[in-house]
Amino acid sequence: MTTPSRAAQLRSMLHSNELEFILEAHNGISARIVEEAGFKGIWASGLALSAQFGVRDNNEASWTQVVDVLEFMADVTHIPILLDGDTGYGNFNNLRRLVRKLEQRGIAGVCIEDKLFPKTNSFIDGERQPLADLAEFCGKIAAGKDSQNDSDFCIVARVEALIAGWDIDEALRRAAAYHAAGADAILIHSKRSRPDEILEFMRLWQNRAPVVIVPTKYYSTPTETFRAAGVSMVIWANHLIRAAVSAMQATALQIRREQSLRDIEDRIAPVQEIFRLQGADELTAAEQRYLAAERAPVSAVVLGATEGKGLAELTAERPKMMVPIAGKSILRRLADEFKKCNVHRITAVTGYRADAVVVPGVHTVHNPDYATSGELVSLAAALPVLTENTVFCYGDLLFRSYVLEDLLDNPAPLTVVVDSAFDRCDISGTPDFAYCSHADDLGLWRKDVLLCRVSNEDGLDGRRPDGRWIGLFRARGEGVAALTAVLGEMLHEPAGRQYALPDLLNRLIARGHPIRVKYIQGHWLDVNSLHDLERAGRIARGD
Numbered sequence: 264m265t266t267p268s269r270a271a272q273l274r275s276m277l278h279s280n281e282l283e284f285i286l287e288a289h290n291g292i293s294a295r296i297v298e299e300a301g302f303k304g305i306w307a308s309g310l311a312l313s314a315q316f317g318v319r320d321n322n323e324a325s326w327t328q329v330v331d332v333l334e335f336m337a338d339v340t341h342i343p344i345l346l347d348g349d350t351g352y353g354n355f356n357n358l359r360r361l362v363r364k365l366e367q368r369g370i371a372g373v374c375i376e377d378k379l380f381p382k383t384n385s386f387i388d389g390e391r392q393p394l395a396d397l398a399e400f401c402g403k404i405a406a407g408k409d410s411q412n413d414s415d416f417c418i419v420a421r422v423e424a425l426i427a428g429w430d431i432d433e434a435l436r437r438a439a440a441y442h443a444a445g446a447d448a449i450l451i452h453s454k455r456s457r458p459d460e461i462l463e464f465m466r467l468w469q470n471r472a473p474v475v476i477v478p479t480k481y482y483s484t485p486t487e488t489f490r491a492a493g494v495s496m497v498i499w500a501n502h503l504i505r506a507a508v509s510a511m512q513a514t515a516l517q518i519r520r521e522q523s524l525r526d527i528e529d530r531i532a533p534v535q536e537i538f539r540l541q542g543a544d545e546l547t548a549a550e551q552r553y554l555a556a557e558r559a560p561v562s563a564v565v566l567g568a569t570e571g572k573g574l575a576e577l578t579a580e581r582p583k584m585m586v587p588i589a590g591k592s593i594l595r596r597l598a599d600e601f602k603k604c605n606v607h608r609i610t611a612v613t614g615y616r617a618d619a620v621v622v623p624g625v626h627t628v629h630n631p632d633y634a635t636s637g638e639l640v641s642l643a644a645a646l647p648v649l650t651e652n653t654v655f656c657y658g659d660l661l662f663r664s665y666v667l668e669d670l671l672d673n674p675a676p677l678t679v680v681v682d683s684a685f686d687r688c689d690i691s692g693t694p695d696f697a698y699c700s701h702a703d704d705l706g707l708w709r710k711d712v713l714l715c716r717v718s719n720e721d722g723l724d725g726r727r728p729d730g731r732w733i734g735l736f737r738a739r740g741e742g743v744a745a746l747t748a749v750l751g752e753m754l755h756e757p758a759g760r761q762y763a764l765p766d767l768l769n770r771l772i773a774r775g776h777p778i779r780v781k782y783i784q785g786h787w788l789d790v791n792s793l794h795d796l797e798r799a800g801r802i803a804r805g806d
């Protein structure tokens with residue numbers, strides 16, 4: 264069964280045999296709160312809407328500003344909203360346009376009052392408020408009814424005679440005329456602290472059309488009295504804006520006084536509750552559904568657990584990735600490169616002197632066995648932070664920005680960066696030679712080149728290596744799944760704890776997962792020795 268439209272819901276509330284209740288809301292979040300509390304409808308109060316803007320209830324906010332707020336309220340709720348439309352913001356013609364705009368924005372009905380534009384709140388000096396001419400107001404009602412598209416849209420005519428100091432006869436005369444002009448319900452308003460005149464009206468009205476009341480002033484009356492009198496709907500007209508004002512005033516004063524948030528935190532809604540009311544979970548779920556892998560957040564994992572023996576006393580109190588180069592640690596430089604490429608989820612795997620690894624925006628995970636284990640154990644520590652698109656690199660690497668940009672542009676599930684122009688004289692540490700399906704013929708740049716093997720043997724099987732793997736690779740989508748599976752398999756083997764990243768790459772290839780090669784020609788450095796450090800400093804300073 265389809266849910267009835269909001270206008271139909273409002274209409275059936277007005278005509279139901281039950282006493283119905285609607286509660287005031289004045290913006291999206293309060294509308295949501297009203298719905299969550301279980302109310303079947305919302306009163307978009309003119310007083311509360313103007314108050315949340317910080318202006319007076321005298322039509323100081325324009326009607327389009329009101330309608331814009333209503334749109335937010337309707338967007339986040341499913342229950343009907345009845346707008347307090349004041350006098351209709353003008354004459355019959357203004358009301359016609361208002362009704363059409365309200366229908367377009369999913370508003371179920373409008374209540375208009377028989378006063379003059381610009382209106383004044385009924386509780387301010389009511390007796391001096393002139394009423395609308397009866398015939399003119401009837402014409403306005405008829406024009407509104409004639410302009411609605413959905414026959415369920417409701418127009419409630421609000422009788423202000425009692426507020427303006429007229430007697431019950433005038434109130435009845437007007438109510439009857441408004442009903443005859445087409446009003447779907449009558450709102451009879453009173454500012455007395457007792458409900459006498461409302462009950463008198465109910466007795467004489469004899470249920471000719473549904474009656475709506477606003478017991479703001481006669482609030483102490485038992486609700487049962489309204490039910491017994493045959494009232495159709497009660498509007499609790501301003502209680503959320505007033506509750507919000509009290510809470511905001513108390514909170515503001517306390518924070519001002521205490522110059523601290525310590526004692527306020529537990530008294531106010533947690534930030535998580537705000538996220539929940541905003542529907543943050545829905546967005547997270549939608550991101551999973553709609554964001555393609557390349558637009559999904561990219562993360563980076565920096566393997567930097569080792570001390571880095573070749574750097575003498577520079578690593579006495581910090582791991583290699585924290586050694587400064589021209590004033591900035593290697594990890595900080597890596598993080599800057601990642602951020603430039605919109606990679607903001609950066610995780611460093613720490614081991615040796617983990618306490619010294621502090622870089623803004625870089626999270627850490629720890630490999631406590633760094634001294635006795637290989638790189639795959641460090642990689643395993645980072646498994647919980649992997650996303651569908653993850654870049655891996657050693658913590659002693661420096662490279663030009665385009666190297667990372669090009670790697671990220673590559674759509675393959677697994678991609679390694681290989682330097683085809685390496686200089687054998689400049690190699691420090693243990694080089695990872697890359698043997699590939701094709702040499703780096705620049706003319707072939709569009710051709711898919713695949714990695715065959717990474718080895719520290721120069722001249723494996725009598726072949727010259729095609730380059731050096733620089734210690735940077737990227738896995739995305741199925742590549743992440745393959746990497747995770749193969750990593751699990753390797754760690755269960757007797758030698759598992761000693762394996763290094765090249766072993767993982769070779770095993771991935773052996774298991775039938777192709778690894779694409781992205782060739783570069785220089786423009787990178789890994790820092791293994793004091794000599795490298797000097798070169799790195801020159802590169803960083805731009806010498």
Ligand code: SPV
Binds near residue numbers: 308310347
């Ligand atoms: C409003 O909520 O703005 C109303 C009801 O018009 S009352 O303030 O009680 O007049």
Ligand code: MG
Binds near residue numbers: 309310347
């Ligand atoms: Mg009002």
